[in-house]
Amino acid sequence: MELFEPSKSILQEIKLDSKFRNVRLLVKRDDLIHPEVSGNKWRKLKYNIELVLFQKKDGILTFGGAYSNHLLATAAACKLAGLKSIGVVRGEELTTESNHNLKRCTELGMELKFIPREEYDARNEKFVQETWKEEYPFYLLVPEGGSNYYGIVGCQEIRKELPDEIDHLFVAQGTTATSCGLLIGLSENTKLHVVPVLKGFDAKGEMKKQLVPFLIDEETIREYLDRVEVHSEAHFGGYGKWNPELVDFISNCKEEYDLPLDKIYTGKAFYALMSWLAKQDFQTPQTIVFLHTGGLQNGSV
Numbered sequence: 373m374e375l376f377e378p379s380k381s382i383l384q385e386i387k388l389d390s391k392f393r394n395v396r397l398l399v400k401r402d403d404l405i406h407p408e409v410s411g412n413k414w415r416k417l418k419y420n421i422e423l424v425l426f427q428k429k430d431g432i433l434t435f436g437g438a439y440s441n442h443l444l445a446t447a448a449a450c451k452l453a454g455l456k457s458i459g460v461v462r463g464e465e466l467t468t469e470s471n472h473n474l475k476r477c478t479e480l481g482m483e484l485k486f487i488p489r490e491e492y493d494a495r496n497e498k499f500v501q502e503t504w505k506e507e508y509p510f511y512l513l514v515p516e517g518g519s520n521y522y523g524i525v526g527c528q529e530i531r532k533e534l535p536d537e538i539d540h541l542f543v544a545q546g547t548t549a550t551s552c553g554l555l556i557g558l559s560e561n562t563k564l565h566v567v568p569v570l571k572g573f574d575a576k577g578e579m580k581k582q583l584v585p586f587l588i589d590e591e592t593i594r595e596y597l598d599r600v601e602v603h604s605e606a607h608f609g610g611y612g613k614w615n616p617e618l619v620d621f622i623s624n625c626k627e628e629y630d631l632p633l634d635k636i637y638t639g640k641a642f643y644a645l646m647s648w649l650a651k652q653d654f655q656t657p658q659t660i661v662f663l664h665t666g667g668l669q670n671g672s673v
């Protein structure tokens with residue numbers, strides 16, 4: 373069953389100035405897939421939803437912060453699929469009226485449960501997971517960000533919609549599920565540039581854990597990770613932080629390239645790409661792809 377049309381996700385060519393005449397820069401516009409099940413969140417939910425339907429469960433129970441793109445995507449996708457959804461939200465002081473994101477999740481039929489931060493921080497512990505499972509046996513538990521095995525499988529499909537030959541591929545990184553899905557399908561000639569939005573994030577360490585079910589052994593995982601370049605200083609202070617320079621950059625990209633970006637993920641990642649590009653001096657033609665992972669509902673400037 374196809375709930376959404378990935379064909380809406382076009383490859384947009386960015387016209388760079390003549391200094392970069394060797395460079396073809398393409399943006400894969402996954403933000404266009406659906407206004408609320410945006411970008412990589414749709415990729416990650418696809419097979420989780422198929423599993424719920426296959427197992428004839430009632431819906432999805434998942435986790436997120438007050439501004440989580442994943443909560444909104446889950447609420448919208450479950451509604452489209454005729455499923456129920458429960459969102460466990462970090463912060464017991466919050467209500468369904470606290471912000472637009474939570475309000476919209478509720479409108480889409482998501483049941484929200486607000487829990488204390490300490491309790492939320494233990495969400496991935498075995499006993500916490502088991503308690504939720506006992507309480508909601510007909511729901512599939514999906515981790516924060518939609519980042520489980522099925523999420524990574526969904527992200528692998530992006531590769532099929534990209535050009536065959538890519539020299540450099542850039543992507544924003546939260547949990548690493550999207551970047552892991554991409555990495556598995558790339559040829560050894562492609563460098564994957566990841567831009568973590570969290571400060572002090574162990575990008576390769578996290579990716580290593582996520583790749584275990586997909587690659588045959590540790591050595592293979594290491595070989596794949598050698599193709600990854602981490603831009604660890606592009607977080608603008610950390611998750612949910614930004615400054616006027618980033619906001620100006622995002623406004624310029626909208627004006628100059630007709631490229632809308634969000635200030636939590638894609639703005640930072642595209643900024644990292646453009647700063648990196650400015651330092652390169654390519655002697656041969658290069659194809660560079662930026663994956664637009666969405667996020668415009670909660671992160672527009």
Ligand SMILES: *Cc1c(COP(=O)(O)O)cnc(C)c1O
Nearest residue numbers: 546547548549550637665666667
């Ligand atoms: C969730 C999100 C990400 C992070 O993706 P991961 O798979 O968790 O690494 C990147 N960009 C946007 C816009 C997101 O909403």
